[in-house]
Amino acid sequence: MTITADDQLSATFAALADPTRRAILTRLAAGEATVNELAAPFSLTQQAISKHIKVLESAGLISRMRVAQARPCRIEAVQFDNVAEWIDRHRQMWQERYDRLDAHLAELQSAPMPKESQ
Amino acid sequence: MTQPGELTYRRIHRASRELLFDCMTMPEHLTKFWGPDGTSTPINGITVDLRPGGAFETAMVNDADGSRYTMRAVYIEVRRPEKLAWTESAVEGGMTTTITFEDLGDGRTQVVTHQTNVPPIMANPDARKGFETSLRRFAEYVVQLRSA
DSSP, rough: OOHHHHHHHHHHHHHHOOOOHHHHHHHHHHHHHHHHHHHHSSSOHHHHHHHHHHHHHHTSSSEOOSSSSTEEEEEHHHHHHHHHHHHHHHHHHHHHHHHHHHHHHHHHHHHHHHHOOO | OTTTEEEEHHHHHHEOOOHHHHHHHHHHHHHHHOOOEEEEOOOOOOOEOOOOEEEEEEEEEETTOOOOEEEEEEEEETTTEEEEEEEESSSSSSSEEEEEEEEEESSOEEEEEEEEEEOOOGSHHHHHTTOOOOOHHHHHHHHHHHHO
């Protein structure tokens, strides 16, 4: 993984730290939405919502379409894949390591004394 | 509580926590299981200076092409048999691994491995406040998003 990819991932983790931003992502998972539509369920100004959207956008989690004047937002699946990949990679490493540890323990425990029959 | 950018892995082993702690800290044990599948970790490539501030290094050799990768870490907490922690400063902006060994009282031990790769931006308490979603739940959420 390059430094740049790490920095992007850091920005992504930071963007995901906020409950409002996660709520925005959950809404966008159901489909594209404009800033007005996204602001509706929150007791926040449109300006505050726009700020959250900017953070999500620079974290690569969403993009804004250029087609309409309202510039609807949509989820960027690729960045979610990067986060999931980080999680999977590390979990896999530990899982395999502890599998091998179990095999090692079984060897240790079978060697010194005979196993009791159950 | 696990947060995005963190990983918690729980595993129950049929062994005492003393033995498990020793497995994670003695080269003669580590050499048997440490490296990823397809690699080996020769005992002479393992450094364990078991004290806070002491070095923990493992040189892993790829079985296929002989290439080496060395993990370089420094212990930050050493408390046999309940807790072990080290930090790798060169990895992804600084990675800390904490392992706790919990005696289940029936000859089994739960080993909880917690790995953090907290980006520098997270040193800001405001940024950190919102971190409440567990990584496992988050992974499920990602899957949901992907299938939506």
